[in-house]
Amino acid sequence: MGLFVNILLSGIVQGMVFAAIALGLVLISRATGVVNFAQGAMGMFTTFIAFTLLTHGLGYWPAFVATLAIGFVFGALVERTLIRPLQGKPALNPVIVTIGLLIVLEGAAGSIWGNVARGFPAAFSQRGLVIGTTRVAFSHFDVFIVIAVAALVVGIVALFRWTDLGLRMRAAAFAPEVSRLLGIRVGRLFTLGWALAAAAGALAGLLVAPLSSFSPYYMDLNLVFGFTAAVLGGLVSPIGALIGGLVTGLAISFVGGYIGPDLEPLAALVLLLIVLMLRPQGLLGAAEARRV
Amino acid sequence: MTSVPTRPAPVSPNPGGSDHPERGLRGLRGLKPLGRMGDRVRLPAQPFLRHLVFFVLGAAFFYVLTTNVSTYNDFQIGEIALYAIVLGGLSLLTGLNGQFSLGHGAFMIIGAYTLALLQLHAHVGIVGELVSATLIAAAAGVIVGIPAARLSAPYLAGVTLMLALALPQLSSQYGSVFGGEQGLTTTPPAGPGSINSQEWLAWIQIFCALLVLLLLANLARSRFGRAFRAVRDDEIAAAISGIHVARTKVLAFAVSAGCAGLGGALLAFSTGVVNNGEFPLSLSIALLAAMVIGGAGSFVGVWWGAVALVYMSTWSGSLSHQFSLGTSAAAYLSDAIFGVVLIVAILAAPTGIQGGIRWIGRRAWRGLVGTPLQTAATTALVALAPASSTETGEPLGHRVIPLDGPPADDGGSRCRSAPAGGDDRVSGDDSVSGDDRISGDDRVSGDDRASGDDRAGGTHGETSTVRPDPEHEHDPEHEHEHEHEHEHEERSTP
Numbered sequence: 080m081g082l083f084v085n086i087l088l089s090g091i092v093q094g095m096v097f098a099a100i101a102l103g104l105v106l107i108s109r110a111t112g113v114v115n116f117a118q119g120a121m122g123m124f125t126t127f128i129a130f131t132l133l134t135h136g137l138g139y140w141p142a143f144v145a146t147l148a149i150g151f152v153f154g155a156l157v158e159r160t161l162i163r164p165l166q167g168k169p170a171l172n173p174v175i176v177t178i179g180l181l182i183v184l185e186g187a188a189g190s191i192w193g194n195v196a197r198g199f200p201a202a203f204s205q206r207g208l209v210i211g212t213t214r215v216a217f218s219h220f221d222v223f224i225v226i227a228v229a230a231l232v233v234g235i236v237a238l239f240r241w242t243d244l245g246l247r248m249r250a251a252a253f254a255p256e257v258s259r260l261l262g263i264r265v266g267r268l269f270t271l272g273w274a275l276a277a278a279a280g281a282l283a284g285l286l287v288a289p290l291s292s293f294s295p296y297y298m299d300l301n302l303v304f305g306f307t308a309a310v311l312g313g314l315v316s317p318i319g320a321l322i323g324g325l326v327t328g329l330a331i332s333f334v335g336g337y338i339g340p341d342l343e344p345l346a347a348l349v350l351l352l353i354v355l356m357l358r359p360q361g362l363l364g365a366a367e368a369r370r371v
Numbered sequence: 372m373t374s375v376p377t378r379p380a381p382v383s384p385n386p387g388g389s390d391h392p393e394r395g396l397r398g399l400r401g402l403k404p405l406g407r408m409g410d411r412v413r414l415p416a417q418p419f420l421r422h423l424v425f426f427v428l429g430a431a432f433f434y435v436l437t438t439n440v441s442t443y444n445d446f447q448i449g450e451i452a453l454y455a456i457v458l459g460g461l462s463l464l465t466g467l468n469g470q471f472s473l474g475h476g477a478f479m480i481i482g483a484y485t486l487a488l489l490q491l492h493a494h495v496g497i498v499g500e501l502v503s504a505t506l507i508a509a510a511a512g513v514i515v516g517i518p519a520a521r522l523s524a525p526y527l528a529g530v531t532l533m534l535a536l537a538l539p540q541l542s543s544q545y546g547s548v549f550g551g552e553q554g555l556t557t558t559p560p561a562g563p564g565s566i567n568s569q570e571w572l573a574w575i576q577i578f579c580a581l582l583v584l585l586l587l588a589n590l591a592r593s594r595f596g597r598a599f600r601a602v603r604d605d606e607i608a609a610a611i612s613g614i615h616v617a618r619t620k621v622l623a624f625a626v627s628a629g630c631a632g633l634g635g636a637l638l639a640f641s642t643g644v645v646n647n648g649e650f651p652l653s654l655s656i657a658l659l660a661a662m663v664i665g666g667a668g669s670f671v672g673v674w675w676g677a678v679a680l681v682y683m684s685t686w687s688g689s690l691s692h693q694f695s696l697g698t699s700a701a702a703y704l705s706d707a708i709f710g711v712v713l714i715v716a717i718l719a720a721p722t723g724i725q726g727g728i729r730w731i732g733r734r735a736w737r738g739l740v741g742t743p744l745q746t747a748a749t750t751a752l753v754a755l756a757p758a759s760s761t762e763t764g765e766p767l768g769h770r771v772i773p774l775d776g777p778p779a780d781d782g783g784s785r786c787r788s789a790p791a792g793g794d795d796r797v798s799g800d801d802s803v804s805g806d807d808r809i810s811g812d813d814r815v816s817g818d819d820r821a822s823g824d825d826r827a828g829g830t831h832g833e834t835s836t837v838r839p840d841p842e843h844e845h846d847p848e849h850e851h852e853h854e855h856e857h858e859h860e861e862r863s864t865p
Contacts, residue, residue: 114525116532164718170524171471175663176717178473178528182656182710189703295703299652303536306529341544344537351533352518355526 085216086336087329092221093304094328095228096290099283100305101312101320102232103276108314109252110272111162113173117180119302121157121277122284124184125150126293127192129285130199139202146285147278154277158270188295199288224286228321231279235317248272300344304331307351313361322362326350418592426585433577442569446641447681449573452580453637454677458662459580459587459670460630466668467591468623469603470519474531476655477538478628479635480645481508484542486636487555487645497560501579501636508632509625516624520617535655539647554646557639576637583630584670590626591670599623653706660713666723675724683709 100118107115115121129146133139161180165173203219239245250258251268259265287293287301308327312319327347334346354361433452437445457475465471482504489500515534519527542549549555562571590596598619601609610616639645657680665676683705720727 108525114529116528161714161718168721171465171469172717172721174471174524174528175659176714178656178659179710179713179717182653182660182713183707184710185653186703186705186707186710190707194703296652300536303529303533307533310526310529339544341540344533344540348530348533348537351530355522355530356518359521 081213081215082336086332088215088217088221089336090329090332091325092217092224092290092328093332094308094325095225096283096287096301096324097304097308097327098321098324099228099231099279099286100301101309101324102228102235102317103279103283104305104309105312105314105317105320106235106272106276106279108309110248110269110276111158111166111173112170113162113177114306114314115273115276116174116177116302117157117184118177118276118280119284119298119305120181120184121150121153122280122282122287123293123295123298124188125153125277125281126199126284126288127188127295130192130197130288130293133200139200143202143285147281150281151274151278154280155270155274157277158273162273163266163269185295192295194294194296196292196294199285199293201289205289220289227282227286228324231282232317232321235275235279239317244271303344304328304347307347310351311354311362315361319361326362419589422585422588425588426581429581430577433581434574437570437573437577442567445567445569445573449569449576450638450641450681451674451677452573452576453634453641454658454661454680455580455673456583456637457631457634457658458665458673458676458680459584460627460634461658461662462665462667462669462673463587463591463599463630464623464627465662466666467596467599467603468620470527470620470623471524471659472519472531472624472627472655473528473659474515474534474538474655475627475631475658476650476652477531477534478508478511478631479638479654480538480542480647480650481511481628482632482635483639483645483649484549484555485632486639487550487557488548490557491555497575501633504636505629505633508635509629511632512625512628513621515628516621517617519624520620532652532655535652539650542647550646552646552648554644554649556644557642559640559643572640576641579633579637583633584673587626587630588670595619595622657706657709660709663721664712664716664723666725666727669723669725672723672725679709679712 100122103118103122104115107113107118125146128149129142132142132145137145157180161176162173165176201220203223205218205220207214207216207218208222209215237245239249247258247263248268248271250261251263251265252272255265283301283305284298287297291297304327305324308323309320311323311326312321313323327350330350331343331346335343338346433448437448440448457479461472461475485504485507486500489495489503495503515531519530522530542554543551546552559568559572560575562568591599598609598614601612601614602616602619606616609619635650638649642649661676661680662673663676664679665674666672686705716723722730
């Protein structure tokens with residue numbers, strides 16, 4: 080029973096992290112129709128920047144905010160320099176460019192900081208909470224993860240649903256040509272989408288790093304789990320990303336806990352394939368005509 | 372159909388007199404109008420024979436190379452050859468079929484472990500081992516290819532990326548079979564007599580690479596190759612034309628995976644050990660990068676990609692030494708440089724190195740048209756070419772002889788002997804400059820030569836342009852026009 084509860088709780092925490100990564104993928108996919116395979120690596124790189132800021136004596140919260148801001152700018156830069164020139168080109172090209180960016184960032188981080196597994200400080204205590212008389216695998220920091228990601232999802236949904244800017248972003252993604260004719264600066268909104276996504280990725284990096292050690296490659300697995308989560312959610316909806324993240328987190332947590340941690344990626348692959356074969360529009364997505 | 376200066380033409384008072392009723396099959400071989408000789412160099416029109424020429428030339432080149440370099444260089448050349456196999460499969464998948472894979476490292480693992488397990492438990496000889504590795508990896512390719520055939524680019528990327536991450540974990544999960552973290556050891560084949568074993572291994576790897584590329588090049592020119600390209604360009608149109616789209620895509624995936632399996636098995640010979648560490652995710656990504664950098668869809672480009680794969684770490688090592696960055700940084704620097712080159716390649720030169728070389732070659736040739744230099748270059752090429760064209764020039768069985776009326780003239784019979792390539796001037800050798808897609812350099816229609824005419828390394832630029840279409844060959848101006856026209860057409864298509 081204790082094992083089951085602990086697996087369940089760690090699944091929820093992991094799921095929230097995957098949801099944050101999936102949210103970044105969803106924002107970018109909505110804006111520019113690209114799946115950003117460098118999403119994890121961008122979060123990794125900003126986490127290393129945060130690490131450098133912390134070692135230079137900046138406090139945790141100023142470094143936290145600075146990192147999100149750096150991620151925001153970084154995302155905008157990537158969109159303007161790498162993705163914009165590929166508009167209208169075959170779908171394969173942006174995929175390969177984001178993969179190139181993934182290699183560059185991991186290589187650069189390895190060159191600058193070295194491939195050493197390091198610890199990253201957490202904002203709150205990582206000792207498990209005591210409920211009743213037993214200590215469960217759910218700490219103050221895990222509570223923070225859940226709250227932070229939930230706040231991020233709510234914020235993004237609110238942005239899309241209730242603000243003028245969000246309406247314009249939805250319009251730009253839905254019908255770029257018409258939006259452009261109506262005077263919406265579509266290009267800028269695409270840039271904003273990438274910037275928001277990169278900030279979400281930076282947040283995910285900061286939240287994942289303390290859970291275990293971090294190195295230039297620590298986001299690789301999280302990226303593929305986040306991708307699974309995003310596809311489960313249909314790659315278009317922030318709420319879908321959250322639900323997809325939780326499903327993925329719980330699934331791999333149970334596989335890892337009961338069968339073996341080495342099978343986690345395989346479990347995610349099987350989950351992804353099942354969803355893509357049976358419900359290509361995702362668990363929440365509405366059925367639409369799609370060329371297969 | 373070739374101009375063959377070295378072959379003695381049968382004595383005939385009237386070389387062009389094709390309507391002599393008594394002229395038999397043998398007599399037809401002398402019918403080449405001598406006046407055209409200086410105008411062009413032509414490799415055999417038959418794709419298989421043309422590819423065979425490159426096979427033989429490649430084998431000779433590598434024989435000379437390996438016998439003249441050190442053992443360590445032999446090792447590296449062998450690695451280049453085995454990566455050329457993997458990249459050849461990947462290039463077929465992406466360049467011809469428009470699919471792609473971030474997970475070819477996974478198929479290499481399958482091939483490598485198949486080889487190691489066979490060596491451990493069964494003794495089937497090196498041929499049996501390599502063939503089994505290829506077939507089992509191809510079978511895995513079918514399993515992955517079936518769902519992959521339904522996926523669009525980003526999903527396919529994600530699925531194959533996960534495959535590259537997930538599969539290596541199996542060997543640590545089932546350590547009793549796969550040897551866990553240490554992995555399994557392999558025994559490289561021993562050469563006959565006193566041959567240096569490293570050199571022998573390199574020869575095996577080179578032979579496999581040339582053989583596989585020969586087969587792939589032929590596959591690309593076969594009806595399957597045309598089906599691959601048709602599916603790549605427009606699935607709906609391909610389906611309407613009677614091509615089974617899903618089956619074609621799965622076939623391409625299986626062939627590609629089989630190549631990766633063979634490459635993995637050969638890599639297992641080189642390293643002497645098979646474990647997870649040999650096949651990290653970065654290998655799969657580097658394979659894709661090398662394929663794009665070499666030029667997707669080009670079987671010459673795979674050699675550039677393979678050289679880049681093998682030597683990139685060496686180069687970046689010396690580079691970081693120059694900037695005194697320390698040894699640990701060197702390994703990562705090579706990744707970073709690879710990524711930068713990949714991004715630049717996609718943004719600036721989507722056709723890769725081979726596409727760039729073709730473009731330069733064509734530009735250079737176009738600038739020369741009509742100048743004395745062109746005449747000189749053509750003469751030189753004619754002098755070099757006969758070796759290949761005499762052996763393979765004109766298989767008798769392919770000469771179509773009309774039952775009534777005169778035998779066709781040179782150009783006409785060529786068309787008949789190679790029906791797929793009626794008008795190969797229009798075919799896609801111009802698409803490099805105007806085309807933004809990285810997959811493939813040729814169109815479905817009339818692609819008779821796009822994959823075959825560029826095997827000659829440095830000189831292919833010239834070789835391809837000195838093979839003008841029969842209709843235009845006396846008229847450089849016309850040819851010029853024609854090319855411009857085509858270029859225009861290319862640009863106007865989105």
